[in-house]
Amino acid sequence: MSRKVTEKIKTICMLSTHGYFDPVPQLGRTDTGGQVVYVLQLAKAFTKLGITVDIYTRWFDFTKKQIDLVVDCPDVRVIRIPAGPEEFIPKEEIYDVLPELAKNMITFINEKNFDYDLFHGHYVDAGIVTIDVAKAFDKPAFFTTHSIGAWKREKMGGDPDEMEEKYKFKHRILEELRIFKTVTALTVTTELQKEKIKQLYEFASNNIVVISPGVNIHTFQPLQSGEEKTNTGLSEHYIFCLSRIDANKGHNLLLKAFDIVRKEIPDINLVIGGGSPKPQQTELEVFATMRKIIDERRMRDKVHLVGYIPDEKLVASYQNAMLFALPSIFEPFGMTALEAMACNVPVIASKYGGIRNVIQSGKNGLLVDPKNSEEFARTMITILKDKKMAARLGQEGRKTIHKHFSWEVIAEKHIAFYKKFMDM
Numbered sequence: 001m002s003r004k005v006t007e008k009i010k011t012i013c014m015l016s017t018h019g020y021f022d023p024v025p026q027l028g029r030t031d032t033g034g035q036v037v038y039v040l041q042l043a044k045a046f047t048k049l050g051i052t053v054d055i056y057t058r059w060f061d062f063t064k065k066q067i068d069l070v071v072d073c074p075d076v077r078v079i080r081i082p083a084g085p086e087e088f089i090p091k092e093e094i095y096d097v098l099p100e101l102a103k104n105m106i107t108f109i110n111e112k113n114f115d116y117d118l119f120h121g122h123y124v125d126a127g128i129v130t131i132d133v134a135k136a137f138d139k140p141a142f143f144t145t146h147s148i149g150a151w152k153r154e155k156m157g158g159d160p161d162e163m164e165e166k167y168k169f170k171h172r173i174l175e176e177l178r179i180f181k182t183v184t185a186l187t188v189t190t191e192l193q194k195e196k197i198k199q200l201y202e203f204a205s206n207n208i209v210v211i212s213p214g215v216n217i218h219t220f221q222p223l224q225s226g227e228e229k230t231n232t233g234l235s236e237h238y239i240f241c242l243s244r245i246d247a248n249k250g251h252n253l254l255l256k257a258f259d260i261v262r263k264e265i266p267d268i269n270l271v272i273g274g275g276s277p278k279p280q281q282t283e284l285e286v287f288a289t290m291r292k293i294i295d296e297r298r299m300r301d302k303v304h305l306v307g308y309i310p311d312e313k314l315v316a317s318y319q320n321a322m323l324f325a326l327p328s329i330f331e332p333f334g335m336t337a338l339e340a341m342a343c344n345v346p347v348i349a350s351k352y353g354g355i356r357n358v359i360q361s362g363k364n365g366l367l368v369d370p371k372n373s374e375e376f377a378r379t380m381i382t383i384l385k386d387k388k389m390a391a392r393l394g395q396e397g398r399k400t401i402h403k404h405f406s407w408e409v410i411a412e413k414h415i416a417f418y419k420k421f422m423d424m
Contacts (some may be wrong), residue, residue: 009418011044011115014039015126015133017101018091021057022077024068028308029276030283033244034335035146038213039122040070045214045411047075054079055130056105058087058097081105090280092168094125095175102132109137113286118184118418122146127179140184140390140422144211148193149173150196150200151279155330155352156248166282178200180208185421187211187414189356209417212358214410215338215401221342222398225318230316234267235304238322239380240345242273242309242336243328245283250327253370255293255303255329260377262302265384270299271315277305318343323383323390327370328353338405341365341397343380345381346390348376353413358405364396 005076016039019031025040026032043053052075059066059080071075081104084097109116119131120142122257127143134141149172156163164170180186185207197202225228239258243249251272258270266369272290276283287305294303309317318324324347331353338358340347347365349355359365366383368376383390 008118008413008422009051011114012043012051013114013119013133014043014053015057015119015121015130016055016123017098017129018089018094018123019057020088021055021078022064023068023076024311026277028244028274029278030280032276034213035122036335037335038146040076041214041216041407042411042414043076043413044073045407047073047379048368048408049411049415052076056081056328058083058089058094058101059420060084062086073419079108079204081108091123091173092166095128095168095171096127098125100131102129105129105151106136109133109396118142118422120144121179121183123258124149124176124179125180127183128175131179131182140418141182142418142421143167143179143183143186145176145186145188145193145197148200149176149198151193151196152330154200154210155336164285173201177203177375179339180205183207185209185417187417189213189223189358192354202236202270203328207421209331209420211413211417212405213333213338213408215335216341216400217342220315220318220342222394229320230313231319232313232316234271234306234320236318237267237319237322238271239306239323239325240273240317240340241325242269242325243326245275245279245286247286248328249286249329250329250370251286251290252293253373253376254292254325254327255290255297256373257370257376257380258296258303259297259350260373261298261380261384262299264381268302268322268384269319271306271321273306273309277304277308294358299345315343322343323348323380325374325380326350326355327376328354329370331355337365340404341394342401342405344394344398346393347397348379358400359397362398363393365393 020026020029025036059082064336068078072330113187118140121127123146153169203279324345326337326349328350334355350370351367361367368379
C-alpha cells in the first residue's frame, strides 16, 4: 500500500475492554482468547505502515503498570483505565462499569494530551465505550463485532431463562443494535455475520464491511526441510483441538466422534488444549462434562486435556498434529483453525461457523456437521488414513492463509476501510 493511503492516519486508538489484556496475552484465561490475539496482531501490523497504536483496556489488577509497551513492537502500547471494583469482571457482567470507564478514559486522554485520528472498539462492551469517547473528541468511531449476541443466543439453545440469566442477551442485543446505528462504520469477520445482522437485527447498511481475522505467518509455519520436530510432550500421533473452554466449542461432540475413530485407528490420540489458570464455574462445568464422557467411554488413555499451551510449545503443537479439529456449534470465525492451516496441517471444521467462508471443503480443508458423530468420525478417519489427501489439504490451506489472511494483508484492508468512511 502506498504512503498516500496512510498519510492522514498516524495514530489509532483501539479498545478491547474485557478479559485479561496484556502485551503478552494470557490466552486461555476467562474471556481471553482469539480476540486478544486479533487486536494485538492487527495493531502490530499497523505499525509496519508507519502508524502508532494505543490499545485501551480495563485496569483491575494494580500490580500491572498503567501503560505497558509491547516489547517486540514499541509503537504499540497497552493502556489500562480504572473503572469499578479492583477485581476481574466477566464480560456478561461488565456493562455497569462502562460509563465510568468511558469517563475515566476521556479524562486520561485529555490529561496526557494524546491525539488519535480514530477510535476502534472490539466487541460490544468496547463498542459502548468507543461511541462515548469518539464523540467527546469529535473523531470517527469504528467497530468490530467479533461475536453477535442474537446469533449466539440462537445457536446456544438451552433453557431461555437460564441462558438470559447467564449471558444477558437482551441487554447485549439492544446495545449491539445501538452501536451498529451509531458508529461511522463497522467490520464483521464473515459474510455470514453480515447476513445474521440483517436477519436477526433487521439492520442492513452500506457501512458494514467484511474483513477477516489474520494469521502471523512469520510465527505459524510448517517445519522447514531438515528441521526436527520439537518435543512438546504430547502423544506421537494425535488429533489436535485448541480453543477456549466454553459450552459452544463442541468438545463433547468431538469426544463422541473420537470414540469411533480410536476404535478403527488404535494408535491415535486426541489432545484438547485451552483453559484458564483459575477457571470459573462455566469452564469447570465444561471440563466436568468432558471428563464424564471420557470416563463413560473409557478413553482416559487416549484423550489428553492439556490445558493452557505456552507460546514456546504452541507452533510445534500444531506442526506435530495429524490433523486439527474445530467442532464448535457456534464460532464467529475460528482463529486456531487458521493457525493450523498456516502450519500445513489439514483442518476439519464445523460447517456452522464463520470458518466455512475460508474453507472450500475438499480443496483446502473439510467441513462437517459435528453433531453427526458418524460423519465427523469418518471424515477424521479418511484424513488419518489418506496421507496424500492430508498433505494436499495442508498445502492448499497454507496457500490460502498466505494469500488472503496474513496480518499485513488484513492491516491494509483496514486502512482502506477507514479511509473510505473518513472522507479523506
